[in-house]
Amino acid sequence: KAGVTQTPRYLIKTRGQQVTLSCSPISGHRSVSWYQQTPGQGLQFLFEYFSETQRNKGNFPGRFSGRQFSNSRSEMNVSTLELGDSALYLCASSFLGQHTDTQYFGPGTRLTVL
């Protein structure tokens, strides 16, 4: 079974631009969660989507948004980029999004904001 895939793997943007990152979960998984990883803050939960609905959201500004499609693929969007948005963005999928499920992580998208 293929793992979680994320595209693109690397991205360079300038302040004020917007960016869209994509995540394809493991086949059959219906829950997709997004995390931001930075050296200073570590791994922080952004949001979770299940059956095309946002089910849970972390403490991030409204510039961070996402969506999920009927095939469970998910996208996250960051508008009006700031230098502090430079990070590794990780996507994780799980079968039903229950707290007991194992989350399988993708390789991440490395976003650099100049």
Place this chain on the structure above:
Amino acid sequence: AQSVSQHNHHVILSEAASLELGCNYSYGGTVNLFWYVQYPGQHLQLLLKYFSGDPLVKGIKGFEAEFIKSKFSFNLRKPSVQWSDTAEYFCAVIGNQAGTALIFGKGTTLSVSS
């Protein structure tokens, strides 16, 4: 607020030495506990998890962890480390009401010399 604390930022060991990585959490309700590992150049992957039952859980590659509820701790152990265990280790917690929102510690980098 929920939080996870990992005591050691960087641990350096020789092969065959024993390993114990500390993890303490702050959470008011029932928790589910995880250890994830990130080998150089690879995805985050699950080492082991605890939901209920026997507080001593065994994971992959000879790792184990003990949940001590009275100490709010979930320390990771391995009797004899190998060079291939060089990686970053993350402790994480999910509350029963929190869906998939993993709360991670800042991570511990383990360097094993041969």
